[in-house]
Amino acid sequence: MGKARYFAVLLIGCRWVIIFLGNQLDCLWQILTQCFNTIMNATKRYAIFETFQKINPKPRTELEYSNPFELLIAVILSAQATDISVNKATRKLYPIANTPEAIAALDVEGLKPYIRTIGLFNTKAENVIKTCKALIAEHNSEVPNTREALEALSGVGRKTANVVLNTAFGMPTMAVDTHIFRVSNRTKIAPGKNVLAVEKNLLKFVPKPFLVDAHHWLILHGRYTCLARKPKCQECAISHLCEFKEKTF
Numbered sequence: 001m002g003k004a005r006y007f008a009v010l011l012i013g014c015r016w017v018i019i020f021l022g023n024q025l026d027c028l029w030q031i032l033t034q035c036f037n038t039i040m041n042a043t044k045r046y047a048i049f050e051t052f053q054k055i056n057p058k059p060r061t062e063l064e065y066s067n068p069f070e071l072l073i074a075v076i077l078s079a080q081a082t083d084i085s086v087n088k089a090t091r092k093l094y095p096i097a098n099t100p101e102a103i104a105a106l107d108v109e110g111l112k113p114y115i116r117t118i119g120l121f122n123t124k125a126e127n128v129i130k131t132c133k134a135l136i137a138e139h140n141s142e143v144p145n146t147r148e149a150l151e152a153l154s155g156v157g158r159k160t161a162n163v164v165l166n167t168a169f170g171m172p173t174m175a176v177d178t179h180i181f182r183v184s185n186r187t188k189i190a191p192g193k194n195v196l197a198v199e200k201n202l203l204k205f206v207p208k209p210f211l212v213d214a215h216h217w218l219i220l221h222g223r224y225t226c227l228a229r230k231p232k233c234q235e236c237a238i239s240h241l242c243e244f245k246e247k248t249f
């Protein structure tokens with residue numbers, strides 16, 4: 001009995017040692033794989049953004065604006081709407097009213113006719129008027145350049161704040177929309193399960209020289225080349241660098 005018990009304890013001990021070593025090896029393997037991927041992808045990522053830069057050295061938003069205030073209002077209006085539809089509306093609105101005071105003076109009902117063709121225009125009209133009043137009351141009619149102050153405005157969430165900080169103030173922020181989310185995941189530039197994870201990974205992985213313009217390059221690439229249903233891989237300038245397994249050739 002004594003020997004049998006000793007043998008059983010020995011067996012259990014060996015099992016734990018094997019499990020422990022197995023876990024360590026697994027961890028080591030994961031670390032090595034991650035290191036390898038990071039090194040490999042860093043080179044590819046650089047090449048991808050270098051390519052974007054060669055094709056389009058000064059990428060711009062397709063929203064039409066002439067100052068930070070016009071941009072802010074256009075971005076609020078662009079939620080779940082196309083830039084084309086927003087531009088059509090602001091081309092009529094801005095010649096009449098393009099300051100917080102002038103738009104606030106229109107009030108909700110006066111603003112609606114200008115933005116009626118944009119989705120969710122009722123809610124957007126209310127948000128725009130509240131934002132204009134807040135800018136007048138709290139920011140001397142200027143658009144604030146901090147995330148905290150921007151996100152405190154009506155109709156301004158993280159994505160809108162990121163667009164304004166990046167486009168109006170040149171900060172290296174990433175406003176992850178549906179296009180950027182898709183391109184980042186397909187190419188493996190900065191994969192992530194949700195928009196916040198992709199945003200954080202882009203900030204971590206996009207090479208510094210390209211950080212400020214990356215947002216526009218990725219949106220334009222998703223909008224015109226890496227289309228949701230049928231990406232145009234044949235005419236894609238980064239197809240040799242993209243790691244998407246289901247390219248359409």
Ligand code: SF4
Nearest residue numbers: 226231233236239242
């Ligand atoms: S190769 Fe295809 S999937 Fe990859 S980025 Fe280009 S269009 Fe998108």
